[in-house]
Amino acid sequence: MTAPEPSWDFYRTFLAVLEHGSLSAAARDLGLTQPTVGRHVDALEQSVGAELFTRSQQGLLPTDAALVLKPYAETLASTTAALLRAASGSRDKVSGTVRISASEVIGTEVLPQILATLQAQYPELIVELSPSDAVEDLLQREADIAVRMVAPAQEALLARHIGTISLGLYAHRSYIERHGKPETIEELRRRHKMIGFDRQTAYIRTMLKRYPMLDGVSFSFRSDHSTALHNALRAGIGIGFYQTPLARRDVSLVRLLPEIELSIETWIVMHENLKTSPRCRVTFDALVAGLLDYVKENDAGGRP
Template structure:
């Protein structure tokens, strides 16, 4: 039986935490609540929706079909609530409050920090939340305010600025080359230790289509995290793709087989409703300026 009372948002937040962690105790630690309180929230939500949401197993609490139906709605509530709090945190006429930025793992960890440092030095009341992940967050659902994307935006309600193309090439550390030599042809790559992703993504499939020689190549080091792959390359584990402008910052990285190059189109995007928000406007402009410098610096070095 469905309860006539509307569930508190706190119940949905607790529900998402239990979904993520699979136990009441882990959800309680994340939320700063006691385990009995988390249990009461789940019980109250189950009473409100008239369905069991979790079943116990040796692996922990497993979501029922009813829980999986509720999940996207609870996630929408979470992103909307977070966007509301960010909007409320800023004033109308000055740059203050919180802005949430979504960017790929490499861009977020390697390229944006100095750009954001200059921005926050100029606007000390600006608070930045950075989601550095290769997952694409939905700007229309306000999962983020501004995004740096490697694909042209399709939604009409988004304000977008095209930054240009970031090139990726094959690189290896000098220590690796000293031990294993340098491949002189694409075919010789099969004789080397290669670094790459542990799973197929749209980006990997595009690479395979453009460079068929990559299909079936044995990887000596695999990871789902871009930063782990970069660190493995810099440690001399093997040969891998690396953003050219980043690689040029490290004199120990050697560019191999220049004919093998991948071009990544880059955009800065935000919801058009945020263009009058001072904190979002200055952040958008700072990202555009900083990333244009990043891309142009690479182009200048390529021509030198």
């Protein structure tokens, strides 16, 4: 006799325990009691015929069986979330939920104003914004629309190329008052405090390939979160890269060594199956219009 399929609730609980490493933390996250979470894990273990967690001083550790199960549970989670977003909308009006994935900088610094205007126009539209430098899979419906800094390679996606966003070296005026302006790259390396990523990312490798003279620059402030780096720059901690359109909006930031410039291509991408969805269509169009205006600020006149 075939065993009954486990409830989706069991998989959701399983993912929460994986993330938090304890029944109590998973229970708080899910709004359940700890005994309920324990029963869900026990029931899933019985269904799959394998132990999923072992106890240790560090909490609950996933077994090999749990790690095998994890990507399938994540697919279920993203599919369920996409189903609920689709069910929340109407075929004839702009309503329901749309999930947007964007880089940390674009998601936190640029999109909120665009989305405020959009939601003022469509008050029944609900936006889920995921600002992260990790690329979410649109084919797996982890998001409905994405703002990406790489060209999409999957044929099932609709894509609009927005243009190029430039990045330059900037410092806060308070930093310059204390340390002065570097006039050469060598002076930048020897005398100034730099802000940068903790780990060498593709962005850093691109920068070093284009400007090898920056190799060996030591960072006095490091983080792998773009928002933290920007806040450190605005606090006057040191010199760092900043998107030119954002810098033009902040009179306290000063451009340094203008011969050093990076650029990132920008795309807006959506699964082709969503092109007939009113909520996704108007959101896609609003992002295109808003980010086209943002990219134009690269070449706008203003202070150096």
